[in-house]
Amino acid sequence: MAVVGAATDGLAKVAARRPPGPGTEAAPPLPLEAAPETLFECLAVAAEHKDNETGRHNRRIGLYAKVVANALGWSRERQAVIEIAATLHDIGKIGIPDNILFKPGDLTEAEKLVMQRHTTIGYTILSAARDPLLACAASIAQYHHEQWCGGGYPHGLTGRDIPVEARVTTICDVYDALRSERPYKSPLSHQDALAIILTGDGRTHTSHFDPEMLAVMPDVEASFERIFAVMTGT
Ligand SMILES: [Fe+2]
Numbered sequence: 001m002a003v004v005g006a007a008t009d010g011l012a013k014v015a016a017r018r019p020p021g022p023g024t025e026a027a028p029p030l031p032l033e034a035a036p037e038t039l040f041e042c043l044a045v046a047a048e049h050k051d052n053e054t055g056r057h058n059r060r061i062g063l064y065a066k067v068v069a070n071a072l073g074w075s076r077e078r079q080a081v082i083e084i085a086a087t088l089h090d091i092g093k094i095g096i097p098d099n100i101l102f103k104p105g106d107l108t109e110a111e112k113l114v115m116q117r118h119t120t121i122g123y124t125i126l127s128a129a130r131d132p133l134l135a136c137a138a139s140i141a142q143y144h145h146e147q148w149c150g151g152g153y154p155h156g157l158t159g160r161d162i163p164v165e166a167r168v169t170t171i172c173d174v175y176d177a178l179r180s181e182r183p184y185k186s187p188l189s190h191q192d193a194l195a196i197i198l199t200g201d202g203r204t205h206t207s208h209f210d211p212e213m214l215a216v217m218p219d220v221e222a223s224f225e226r227i228f229a230v231m232t233g234t
């Protein structure tokens with residue numbers, strides 16, 4: 001379960017940086033080079049304050065993305081980058097009005113357009129600083145709802161015009177959404193979610209995904225199931 005432990009290490013570091021309580025000593029200052037990583041953790045915590053379920057979803061996506069990156073043969077460093085960057089893919093939801101973000105029923109077409117802005121809001125938040133890790137996170141935030149076939153948003157990009165980190169995140173995001181309870185749907189089992197990704201249904205089509213990501217799903221699905229179980233306590 002090392003993959004889950006790696007994600008929770010970050011939260012432990014943030015907790016260690018909180019102001020000390022009565023009778024405790026302040027944590028020693030972190031070195032300056034730890035600042036970007038700490039900033040990411042702060043942003044993840046900010047997302048959890050807005051919407052706890054979105055925050056938990058974000059953390060699961062980072063873990064799945066690392067597993068996919070490993071299956072794709074990416075370097076350890078690149079796996080570590082996408083694990084952190086994908087965790088912030090939905091950070092833009094902090095800019096979506098509560099009456100839309102938490103609406104219990106179906107969204108109107110106008111509300112859907114507002115909700116879709118979480119991609120560009122996330123990009124705006126994360127592109128405010130020049131840092132390679134933030135640049136990757138900004139790209140994922142902006143493009144994770146694009147689809148391989150061109151039917152996604154916000155730009156309708158196709159195929160390899162969509163950054164590969166976003167293509168990894170997309171399939172992770174859809175898996176987790178299928179597994180999760182939403183106001184408009186019941187949660188699906190692992191096998192049902194996997195079957196929809198691999199064969200499609202009325203709403204999800206295999207054409208949405210990079211064929212390379214579909215090809216590694218049989219190698220990663222057991223890890224996906226384990227991550228969801230551990231992170232949701234189910
Ligand atoms: Fe999203």
Ligand SMILES: [Fe+2]
Nearest residue numbers: 057089090173
């Ligand atoms: Fe998401």
